[in-house]
Amino acid sequence: MPTFWSGTVTPSKAHYTFDPNSEAYTDVLDDVIGQNYTATNIYDLDCDGSIGLGDVMIISENWLDGSDEALSR
Numbered sequence: 324m325p326t327f328w329s330g331t332v333t334p335s336k337a338h339y340t341f342d343p344n345s346e347a348y349t350d351v352l353d354d355v356i357g358q359n360y361t362a363t364n365i366y367d368l369d370c371d372g373s374i375g376l377g378d379v380m381i382i383s384e385n386w387l388d389g390s391d392e393a394l395s396r
């Protein structure tokens with residue numbers, strides 16, 4: 324990143340949603356990317372901050388229909 328940098332950051336990571344979806348920066352002096360974003364794993368279904376057995380159980384109970392599509396993505 325150049326010392327002075329302006330632009331719009333749109334974070335993305337598979338299976339995560341971000342709040343905000345993007346944010347504009349002007350004359351960025353330091354590496355601030357990421358500090359203002361809240362990343363939420365869309366598979367953290369019981370919202371305990373991690374992917375664990377509870378989430379897998381919810382997936383298996385609600386979305387698995389005989390294929391493994393829900394878990395393979």
Ligand SMILES: [Ca+2]
Nearest residue numbers: 367371373378
């Ligand atoms: Ca969880």
